Amino acid sequence: MSKVLFTEDHEYIIVDGDVGAVGVTDFAQKQLGDVVFVELPQVGKQLKPGEQAGVVESVKAASDVFAPVSGEVVATNAALEETPALVNEDPQGRGWFFKVKIAEPAELEQLMDETAYEALVAAQG
Amino acid sequence: MVDFAGYELPVNYPAGIIAEHTWTREHAGLFDVSHMGQALLTGEGASARLETLLPGDLQNLGARKIRYSQFTNAGGGILDDLMVTKLDEAGDVLFLVVNAACKRADFAHMKTHLPDLALTVLEDRALIALQGPQAAQALERHVPGASALPFMTQQEFCWREQDLYISRSGYTGEDGFEISIAASFAQDFAETLLAEEEVQAVGLGARDSLRLEAGLCLYGHDIDTTTSPVEAGLNWSISKRRRAEGGFPGAARIQREFLEGPARKRVGLMLDGKAPAREGADIADDSGAIIGRVTSGGFAPSLGKPIAIGYVPPKHAAPGTPVSLIVRGKPLSAHVAPLPFVPNRYHR
Numbered sequence: 001m002s003k004v005l006f007t008e009d010h011e012y013i014i015v016d017g018d019v020g021a022v023g024v025t026d027f028a029q030k031q032l033g034d035v036v037f038v039e040l041p042q043v044g045k046q047l048k049p050g051e052q053a054g055v056v057e058s059v060k061a062a063s064d065v066f067a068p069v070s071g072e073v074v075a076t077n078a079a080l081e082e083t084p085a086l087v088n089e090d091p092q093g094r095g096w097f098f099k100v101k102i103a104e105p106a107e108l109e110q111l112m113d114e115t116a117y118e119a120l121v122a123a124q125g
Numbered sequence: 126m127v128d129f130a131g132y133e134l135p136v137n138y139p140a141g142i143i144a145e146h147t148w149t150r151e152h153a154g155l156f157d158v159s160h161m162g163q164a165l166l167t168g169e170g171a172s173a174r175l176e177t178l179l180p181g182d183l184q185n186l187g188a189r190k191i192r193y194s195q196f197t198n199a200g201g202g203i204l205d206d207l208m209v210t211k212l213d214e215a216g217d218v219l220f221l222v223v224n225a226a227c228k229r230a231d232f233a234h235m236k237t238h239l240p241d242l243a244l245t246v247l248e249d250r251a252l253i254a255l256q257g258p259q260a261a262q263a264l265e266r267h268v269p270g271a272s273a274l275p276f277m278t279q280q281e282f283c284w285r286e287q288d289l290y291i292s293r294s295g296y297t298g299e300d301g302f303e304i305s306i307a308a309s310f311a312q313d314f315a316e317t318l319l320a321e322e323e324v325q326a327v328g329l330g331a332r333d334s335l336r337l338e339a340g341l342c343l344y345g346h347d348i349d350t351t352t353s354p355v356e357a358g359l360n361w362s363i364s365k366r367r368r369a370e371g372g373f374p375g376a377a378r379i380q381r382e383f384l385e386g387p388a389r390k391r392v393g394l395m396l397d398g399k400a401p402a403r404e405g406a407d408i409a410d411d412s413g414a415i416i417g418r419v420t421s422g423g424f425a426p427s428l429g430k431p432i433a434i435g436y437v438p439p440k441h442a443a444p445g446t447p448v449s450l451i452v453r454g455k456p457l458s459a460h461v462a463p464l465p466f467v468p469n470r471y472h473r
Binding site: 033034036037039055057059060061062081084 | 136137141142143330334399400401403423424426431453
């Protein structure tokens with residue numbers, strides 16, 4: 001059973017066992033507009049929470065993507081190289097960026113659940 | 126919405142930048158460009174007098190014809206770029222359209238240097254651009270005769286008893302019009318055009334991607350007080366007579382650059398990969414030495430790939446020359462490309 005958690009910078013992490021799939025939220029993709037390029041971290045890279053893990057480029061601008069938790073990058077979404085628009089079309093599905101092997105499960109407690117994140121978006125939107 | 130020279134403007138409408146861009150290339154996009162400065166400059170010999178502030182040839186311009194030119198400074202740099210329409214045969218009445226961010230300075234500049242002429246700022250007129258291959262057919266339904274206007278000319282038309290100053294010009298590389306209308310009627314007029322099936326509203330984002338593909342300069346980015354018209358590749362906007370006679374600010378530098386060539390040239394840059402390079406990215410030659418800087422860059426929706434504009438020394442300016450653009454510390458492979466990136470489709 002997976003659960004979804006969120007950062008204040010509008011990343012999500014879908015936690016499935018000790019691996020989390022990270023991407024940007026639907027709110028974030030709407031703010032970014034048409035995504036034209038995604039720079040992903042190298043597989044094997046060790047991330048710390050809040051560290052820059054990638055870049056998403058829309059027609060408008062470049063934005064950093066931050067790691068929600070610490071851990072090793074174990075996979076990246078190769079489909080985004082050909083079709084970066086997946087981030088717009090299906091941000092929390094086929095538009096995922098990378099998977100991280102969660103090193104410190106306790107860090108997940110610092111993240112927001114869906115209800116808290118929806119409240120944040122409502123406040124910002 | 127974003128702040129643009131003190132005006133609140135939409136980056137995009139709900140359709141999004143790529144959809145608005147593509148719609149303009151295929152149909153007709155409507156842009157509210159009312160933030161731009163409009164003015165009348167009148168007085169005996171206004172054409173000859175204004176020539177003392179810019180290198181464009183106004184005296185050899187026919188009535189109702191439009192000239193693109195640049196206000197230059199004493200060093201030959203560009204204070205602003207603008208459109209000048211000669212409204213009468215004698216050249217005593219000129220209609221000017223200048224950039225929003227520069228308009229106050231431009232108007233002050235003219236008042237200081239041309240005190241014998243009357244400058245009337247048209248604060249109460251809006252400016253609507255209608256651009257794209259179906260712009261003419263959509264406009265013609267509401268303003269009969271407008272579709273017959275030749276490129277780079279302006280005429281007065283009437284809509285609901287309001288004077289429209291319509292010019293066949295634009296900033297997208299497509300056929301199109303810029304329509305000056307009393308501000309109080311602008312919303313009705315825009316909504317009337319938007320009701321046509323060919324017409325959709327387009328924001329600042331697509332305005333920028335369209336002009337970038339068309340290879341057109343954005344003031345404050347691709348041209349500024351340090352760049353000369355020759356460096357910027359705007360030679361075509363300066364006639365033989367003006368090159369020979371001079372008589373505009375910075376003529377010494379500009380005439381020298383015509384003879385000896387400029388120290389740097391504005392070029393198109395085509396990225397070989399998918400990552401865009403944006404304004405401020407360094408340009409390196411094949412040895413890794415920094416040779417210039419990107420002044421505009423982004424994604425070209427019509428080409429499906431990133432493009433940029435920047436300045437490099439002339440020896441690196443030939444189309445095909447390989448260069449690298451440094452983005453987030455990493456060199457991205459690119460090459461010099463001819464401008465425009467997307468062929469112009471003006472109405473000739």
